[in-house]
Amino acid sequence: MLLNWRSVYSLEHEWNGLIQQSDANIIFLTWEWLNAWATLSDGSVKPFVVVVRNACGDLMGLAPFYLAEYRLLKILPYRTLRIMADYATGAECLNWIAVSGAENQVYPQIAQAMRRASRHWDCMWMPHVPAWRETSQRIHATCLDQGFFCHKRPVEFGYVELPETFDRFLKKLSGNRRSELRRQHKSIMGAHNIEITRCREEGDLERYLDALFELNHRRWKHRGEDGTFIRKPGEALFYRKFLPVALKKGWLRLYGLTADGVFKAIQIGYVYDDVFYQMQEGFDPEFVQGAGNVLRARIIEDCIAEGLKCYDFLGGMSEHKRRWSSKTRRGYQMFVGNRNLKNRILFSKEIWPVGRYLRPRLLPSPNMAQPT
DSSP states (O other): OBOSHHHHHTTHHHHHHHHHTBTTOOGGGSHHHHHHHHHHSOTTOEEEEEEEEOTTOOEEEEEEEEEEEEEETTTEEEEEEEETTOSSSOOOSOOOEEBTTOHHHHHHHHHHHHHHTGGGOSEEEEEEEOTTSHHHHHHHHHHHHTTOEEEEEEEEEEEEEOOSSHHHHHHHSOHHHHHHHHHHHHHHHTTSSEEEEEOOSGGGHHHHHHHHHHHHHHHHHTTTSOOHHHHOHHHHHHHHHHHHHHHHHTOEEEEEEEETTEEEEEEEEEEETTEEEEEEEEEOTTSOTTHHHHHHHHHHHHHHHTTOOEEEEEEOOOHHHHTTTOEEEEEEEEEEEOSSHHHHHHTTTTOOTTSSSEEEEEOOOOOSOOOO
């Protein structure tokens, strides 16, 4: 059990090797992602990392938790385990990590370690568990086997399977959707001096990011809401910290559509393990309608040319995503508790840490403080 940052950082050179051997091989669990969050997070954030090694000392599994404080009815405190870098980053599909094929041995050891350290925590909250992966479903079963209280409920994720050519992709769309895209493409590309570009140099990142933050807010303001980066200013700091790293690693895909040199639509995602993860977007609601669609079509075309297998919309399904031929896959939210008196009260009802009764007192949001 690693309860301080110095011991967590001792795993740096082993971390990604374990990720790549696991069924949890996703960008949101890489060392680079977690390190960017950790180096920006308040020094009061307490790690709670469960480590599993074999008899030879080889790293076999990790549960990369941190501790957050929740309050029931704003009074009763609950020390809650969450997966590192899950807040103010956009991360989803987070998981326990184990060498592929060894989950049946590693997961029980993680849960047993959690039970032995139960004096340090009350609950565990994992809101976006990818249930389409068989190994992820075992987390819930493992927690039940260890005698924890467990609540579980379904959530949906959207993804697009990418064919070998863009023409085949277009044929997967409805006739109305194809006609709409053709009209929007003709209208936009013929309206102004239009250019679609991708950020490839670190010196251009600030310009693209400023446009992303502004257009994301304008998009949501048009609907009467604040944009993501207004509601979560720490997420903007995380982007500024992580994107130079992602660019150097070849993970970043940051595209913009400009008219006469001015950004009118922008989208950002990451490519990792043959998957494009769509993260954030924005557009000028006063510009020609459909700029975001034209830009997304171009990104999907580039993904197919790159040989990627999936365009992942991540959490939530909507008619907009379905119109891009997105399919639904199932995940779940999991809320787990020790068998202490506080949790007997809490788990006797369908109370979740996203409602009005149980709320975070303060979640770690990136700022410029360094972890100790």
